[in-house]
Amino acid sequence: MASLSSSHSAASADSAAQAASTVAADTSAARPGANLTALRDHNAAAVLTLVRAAGAGGVSRVELARGSGLTAQAISKIVQRLLEDGLVAESGRGASTGGKPRTLLTLVPDARWALGVQLGRDALTVLRADLAGRVVDSRHLPIDLAGWGPGPVLDLLAEEVGRQLASVAREQVLGVGVASPGPLDQQAGVLHEVTGAPAWNRFPLRDAVADRLGLAAEIEKDSTAGVLSVLGSPNRAFIHLDHGLGAGLVLGGAVQRGARTNAGEFGHQVLDPAGPRCRCGNQGCLEALWQAAATPDQAARLLGEGVANLVRLLDLDEVVLGGREVADAPETYLAAVREVLDARLPDPSWQRVSLTAAPAGRDAVALGAAGLVLARVFG
Ligand SMILES: [Zn+2]
The missing domain is CATH 3.30.420.40 (ATPase, nucleotide binding domain)
Structure with missing residues (x-):
């Protein structure tokens, strides 16, 4: 999950600002996490994990049944839903041990996106990763975490997210993971006394980001997010x-x-x-x-x-x-x-x-934060 190919969209500053205001306007109608559809099912997540692990070579339904311990009938239903959701695709035929050839299934990496953010003391990293955990867009923006406080930092975050999602259907965005310096309460989504940045003390970071972006959000300590950037x-x-x-x-x-x-x-x-x-x-x-x-x-x-x-x-x-x-x-x-x-x-x-x-270099912590969101998809 660590390949890194950074690219930048050609969106103008105007269209980025416009998209950012759209993000803000969408907030009231947003139902964070509502777009996980079939993936709320643990078995579907396990099957999708096996498809991802098979890589470009693909995997057959028979192999999925063997790997997951599920019945052929259950696999058939789950795969049907994953196909309907566009998360997997049928990709040709593998060798058969007899009888008819097996159709192979592969992950469709650009079917969904996860955003990863690193709140650094002097830089804000915002990236978009695909289902395979590859970075497709990444930016490092200078900030002063302690001096600015939450308002201006979230303004910049919303603007950059708007830019990165300008060409993406909103229902394809799974959510945003935010890595921050600790200490923090990961489960409550609240920062504690971040050393040297009192404006952020007790700040409800997860809910503030979710409200501002209209996306399901998770937070994580930066070093812990980093370990998720490597499978x-x-x-x-x-x-x-x-x-x-x-x-x-x-x-x-x-x-x-x-x-x-x-x-x-x-x-x-x-x-x-x-x-x-x-x-x-x-x-x-x-x-x-x-x-x-x-x-x-x-x-x-x-x-x-x-x-x-x-x-x-x-x-x-x-x-x-x-x-x-x-x-x-x-x-x-x-x-x-x-x-x-x-x-x-x-x-x-x-x-x-x-x-x-x-392997992800300067994007590692933000990519791991995106991995928090991807982890919910893959179980
Ligand atoms: Zn010490």
Whole structure:
């Protein structure tokens, strides 16, 4: 779900503004989430997931029955609905083991769209992803999260969403996922005291975005959204290096948010109790040491110590590095973290850990936020 091909629509500023006001005007009539149709059904979502996994080669109804454990009759009904909704297409015929050839089914990636947003401290990322999780349009707009406050940021968001949806039928838009710096209450959809941005304290971000855009909305901590941008190992971490250090975690195939949906405060593990003061109030946090590092290599090695701690604590086999700092110097970070990991793990030949830079680059967190919306479709 990480391929990235960025393109920009040729909509003029006028038409973008016009579309944005349409978005605002649609709000009262909107029924967020009403366009999920057949996909509210868990079995249909499971079948669609199998079709997506089959890729361009396609999959037969018989294989879908085998893969899902559903009866041939149930598969036939579900596929019929998915065909009627335009989510899958019949795409030629596969080899048969006898009898008549089997019709193959493939996903129609542009049948629906998901929007992904990253609220950064100085940039707003807005992208549109297709059902296959590919980015088809992406923009990074400068903002001042703390200085502007919610009103002007949501104005800009509505304008950009209007531009990106100008050529898209509204019923094809599944919703919008918004990633934000924490702490936040992911289930209630409300921000807590975002460090250094008091105008956003207790802001009901999810409902405000849903009302403003007339779309079903979800929110997620930025680092947790990042881990959703990669369909990788069931035991993986996404390390988000931006103004601070966070980690998104998937363990046993499930996203881990913790008791208050704030798991992953990776940067605030104390490595030196006598170290420099951290913005969280403690001393010697990894984040404070990383920020005080004299050289990029030293910063990367400190990060490696934190990653090694995390891998040993959770027995991870995949670590993905993302965020602006990594996008700027991927080789520096990958080399240094690899070296520290190999030194710290007792038996690196057995404890193999995949270490990569986020394939979606600067779009990773926003793409993961779009993945929140796509996840509801695919179950
Ligand atoms: Zn700290």
